[in-house]
Amino acid sequence: MRFPDPRALLATLLVLAAPAAWGGAEQVRAGILAELRERYPALSPADMAAGAAAFDAARLAQAQARQPAPGAAEAIAAGKRIWTHRFAKGRSLAGCFPNGGRRIAAAYPQYDRRVKRVVTLETAINQCLKTYGQPLLDPADPATMGAVLAYLRSLSEGQKVAIRVAGAAAEARFEDGRRLYFTRLGQRNYACASCHLRHAGSYFGDAALPPPVGSAVSWPWLREGHPVSLQVRIRECLERMGAAPFPAGSEELAQLEYFLAYLSNGLPLRPGAWRPADGPHM
Ligand code: HEC
Structure with a gap:
């Protein structure tokens, strides 16, 4: 599956499936895991932590040759x-x-x-x-x-991601993050989920789209020798969506991160993974 043309992507996404009815963080997580498992039965959540490389053998080989990542x-x-x-x-x-x-x-x-x-x-x-x-x-x-x-x-290398969403107030913040993830934002009318969930594993330009599960494991990623945090990466995606990125340190980014990190629960932290410089994706 390739859709290098953003207009083609938009066409396929005009009807973004409505997110599952709200049933708490654990139910949301189970639903997303099930959706990905159905489409990629051979990939475990731990495999997905490799990001785009989970779907791209050449990229995986490059990443494995760069452990530890330069920088x-x-x-x-x-x-x-x-x-x-x-x-x-x-x-x-x-x-x-x-x-x-x-x-x-x-x-x-x-x-x-x-x-x-x-x-x-x-x-x-x-x-x-x-x-x-x-x-x-x-x-x-x-x-x-x-x-x-x-x-x-x-200092937490190998520790398992253990995000707690306990109580109504925490659930509400998780839900804020989930809602942001599924909301179309910006001039190109994409939601995060348009790319990362509905089209996880499809190619966008020259990159396979990384799924949301596993994306909280290996940051900061090293790109051209510099650490890139999860928040920084999210802001880059927002820019590419033609949306004004939420300010660094904002509550919106924290909520998106809370949502994403919860989806990585149970996976061992492997910070410092290599990622290539971004090509012109959009
Ligand atoms: C139009 C498609 C698209 C949209 C929409 C999009 N992204 Fe991305 N995202 C990408 C691409 C492409 C990459 C880089 C893949 C690569 O080459 O490693 C990426 C990378 C990421 C990564 C790093 C994953 C990893 O392990 O390397 C995270 C986290 C992420 N995006 C989160 C988000 C969030 C949150 C949103 C919504 C605010 C979003 N993205 C919207 C295309 C998109």
Whole structure:
């Protein structure tokens, strides 16, 4: 299946199947897993974590030849420096998190009852900096936030993704994320789901479209040596959809990430995977 022409894609998508009736996060996840399993019975959720490479043997070989990905060690080292840098009164980012941040990443994003928001790793990091009067990190900057995420997530390598959606308020935020994922946005009238769910595995330009399951496992991805976070990737897709991307660090991105991360529950974290530079997809 190939549809390199965006107009052809649009035509096939004029009737985007209505998302399943709302029945809670676990039901949504089961429905999406079942849909993908039916279409790709040979692919497990763990296979899908390879992204486009799950459908593309040549890409898979390229990725496997680039383990660890070029730039990953440098990003992790740079992130560790920022993480352990002591600011006022001997404080550091490391001191804000249990165990210096070891084995915490697989539980993010999480719904925080106190602030009634979805808290991503980026939000938690900036909250710590704010508490100690430090300048915040730009969630879209690979050299600072990207590097910190590369380090912090490396401390959870192999831990299973364990996103909790417990209670009505958390379910409501998950539902916000799900709804955004299925809503057509932008000039080209695509929803995330148009590409990543309905056409998962089809080629769009020269890339197979990665499914939503597994997409929270291997970020930050290394692209041309630079770490790319899940939020940054989502913003790139929004731009390609002809939509104004939600601001870095926004609640919308956090909700989308909450939804996507929940779909990866149970899969081991493998941060720092290689991804190629993006071609002209649209
Ligand atoms: C028109 C098709 C299209 C739409 C719509 C789209 N994307 Fe993408 N997305 C892509 C392509 C193409 C890639 C890159 C595949 C590659 O080459 O690795 C990608 C990559 C991704 C990845 C990285 C997956 C991985 O493991 O590498 C995530 C996460 C993602 N998109 C999320 C989203 C979200 C969330 C939305 C909605 C806001 C969205 N996308 C909308 C086409 C699309």
